[in-house]
Amino acid sequence: AQTVTQSQPExxxxxxxxxxxxxxxxxxxxxxxxxxxxxPPSRQMILVIRQEAYKQQNxxxxxxxxxxxxxxxxxSLKISDxxxxxxxxxxxxxxxxxxxxxxxxGKGTKLTVNP
Amino acid sequence: DARVTQTPxxxxxxxxxxxxMRCQPILGHNTVFWYRQxxxxxxxxxxxxxxxxxxxxxxMPKDRFSAEMPDATLATLKIQPSEPRDSAVYFCASGTGQGxxxxxGEGSWLTVV
Numbered sequence: 212a213q214t215v216t217q218s219q220p221e222x223x224x225x226x227x228x229x230x231x232x233x234x235x236x237x238x239x240x241x242x243x244x245x246x247x248x249x250x251p252p253s254r255q256m257i258l259v260i261r262q263e264a265y266k267q268q269n270x271x272x273x274x275x276x277x278x279x280x281x282x283x284x285x286x287s288l289k290i291s292d293x294x295x296x297x298x299x300x301x302x303x304x305x306x307x308x309x310x311x312x313x314x315x316x317g318k319g320t321k322l323t324v325n326p
Numbered sequence: 327d328a329r330v331t332q333t334p335x336x337x338x339x340x341x342x343x344x345x346x347m348r349c350q351p352i353l354g355h356n357t358v359f360w361y362r363q364x365x366x367x368x369x370x371x372x373x374x375x376x377x378x379x380x381x382x383x384x385x386m387p388k389d390r391f392s393a394e395m396p397d398a399t400l401a402t403l404k405i406q407p408s409e410p411r412d413s414a415v416y417f418c419a420s421g422t423g424q425g426x427x428x429x430x431g432e433g434s435w436l437t438v439v
Contacts, residue, residue: 244425254415256430263425302369312357312423313382316369 213238215303217317224293225325231278232288232320234303241265243307245279245286246314251299259301262286293324328352332418332431339438344406347434349418350399358401359428360386360393361417369417375401376423408438 214237224230236245247259262270262279269277274294278287286305290297303317331350339345351358360372373383373393383393390412392404405412415435421428 246427248430254433254435256417256419256433258427258429261427306425312376312421312425312428313359313371313374314369314419314428315371318368 213240213243213305213307213315215305215315215317217301217303217320219320220318221321221323223323223325224290226293226295228293229289229291230293230322232290232301232303232322234286234288234317236284236286236303236305238284238305238307240307243305245277246304247275247277247286247288248302248304248316249297249299250302250319251296256302260288290322295324295326298322298324328429330418330420330429330431332416332434334434335432336435337437339408339436341409341438342407343438344404345408345412345436345438347403347416347418347436349401349403349420349431351401351418351420352429353399355420355422355429356398357421357423357428358395359417359419359421360401360403361419361430363415363417363433364413372403372416405436408436410438413437 216235243264245262249257274291300319302319304314358375372386378395395401415433417433419430
């Protein structure tokens with residue numbers, strides 16, 4: 212069974228600074244996908260970034276990047292130049308490749324960007 | 327701009343009433359999911375369809391919940407009878423499988439009093 216753990220219930224950062232959100236996961240499979248979703252107060256779930264486990268290169272999307280450590284089963288999200296609009300809940304999720312496509316989510320990290 | 331459409335956005339109902347939530351997945355997506363979000367449990371998968379066939383509903387209380395896909399453009403989640411513990415945000419999501427992005431609707435916030 213897959214599990215996803217986010218150990219930081221809440222974090223805060225000053226505008227324009229960098230923050231890293233942690234995520235660890237557990238799976239016995241070798242092929243899977245990892246995701247970070249953002250949920251602002253509007254409650255819409257928005258994909259931030261996606262990583263394929265068989266790719267060693269860390270995914271990057273503008274100010275968002277990941278540090279994917281497959282052996283350690285770690286998948287952290289780095290937000291650079293934080294903006295007030297980044298204030299949201301952030302969820303780490305995974306699903307297996309080729310099998311059940313259901314996303315398994317962590318409990319989330321509430322990020323507040325302060326002016 | 328393709329998106330998953332859910333109705334209702336918000337609903338307050340009395341205990342014992344039937345509740346039906348509807349979802350229109352993105353055109354061309356063949357996988358549809360229903361998730362429930364609560365403060366205590368976080369995001370839980372209730373049901374999952376591929377090509378309209380139910381593949382996994384192990385997370386759904388069978389005695390009161392049912393999920394169906396009458397056609398490729400409509401997924402429904404019914405609760406009958408509803409109970410206060412069903413109060414949550416219910417998300418529908420769709421995707422094309424194979425690890426591609428799963429897109430979420432805006433959610434239906436259900437309050438059962």
